[in-house]
Amino acid sequence: MNSNLLFDFSVNRENKTIHVIREFNGDLELVWRAWTTAELLDQWWGPKPCKVETKTMDFRENGFWHYAMLIPTGEKYWSMVNYISIIKEKSFAAKDGFCDENGAMDPAFPQNLWQNNFRVKGTKVEVDMLFTFDTLADLQQLIDMNFKEGFTTGLQQLDELLLMLSNK
Amino acid sequence: MKEIEKWIEQFRKIWEARFNQLDHLLSTIKKQKK
Numbered sequence: 111m112n113s114n115l116l117f118d119f120s121v122n123r124e125n126k127t128i129h130v131i132r133e134f135n136g137d138l139e140l141v142w143r144a145w146t147t148a149e150l151l152d153q154w155w156g157p158k159p160c161k162v163e164t165k166t167m168d169f170r171e172n173g174f175w176h177y178a179m180l181i182p183t184g185e186k187y188w189s190m191v192n193y194i195s196i197i198k199e200k201s202f203a204a205k206d207g208f209c210d211e212n213g214a215m216d217p218a219f220p221q222n223l224w225q226n227n228f229r230v231k232g233t234k235v236e237v238d239m240l241f242t243f244d245t246l247a248d249l250q251q252l253i254d255m256n257f258k259e260g261f262t263t264g265l266q267q268l269d270e271l272l273l274m275l276s277n278k
Numbered sequence: 279m280k281e282i283e284k285w286i287e288q289f290r291k292i293w294e295a296r297f298n299q300l301d302h303l304l305s306t307i308k309k310q311k312k
Contacts, residue, residue: 117297128289130293135301135308136304144304154299157295
């Protein structure tokens with residue numbers, strides 16, 4: 111991680127929220143584009159060694175981003191981000207969750223609300239993210255699903271990668 | 279509750295990794311623009 115850039119991560123169990131703040135070096139137009147276009151999202155959204163492939167991106171209110179997360183074992187996990195509100199270069203809110211290849215949401219799994227706010231801070235842009243889970247049970251269900259579907263395989267490799275990078 | 283802690287830590291690591299990749303991408307695009 112670039113130590114010059116703010117990264118704050120906090121969990122509020124009472125409110126069932128996770129709050130993340132991160133600064134980025136770049137102008138607002140570029141940072142916004144990185145978060146809202148498939149061309150750029152595909153290049154960074156998949157945490158290595160996972161990759162992301164966008165099937166459809168329709169970034170507008172009531173639009174959606176439908177993508178697959180490819181994990182190193184060769185499996186694909188489909189996700190959908192449904193955009194609720196968008197204020198260009200200021201904020202967007204969305205609900206995300208798991209779906210199938212055709213974009214049908216899986217009702218067995220909860221969706222979480224996700225709000226992103228963008229603020230210019232000098233030569234940097236601060237992105238403020240708030241994830242809200244409906245219930246602790248929802249969070250638990252996501253945890254169960256992650257373990258059941260073997261998503262942790264990719265995460266374990268990510269752990270190894272992060273360890274390797276931190277030792278450099 | 280241990281599983282929740284573990285999941286939260288993984289969630290944090292995923293975002294940290296993504297952000298690092300975004301840093302790299304932004305830096306690459308800025309260099310290309312120059």
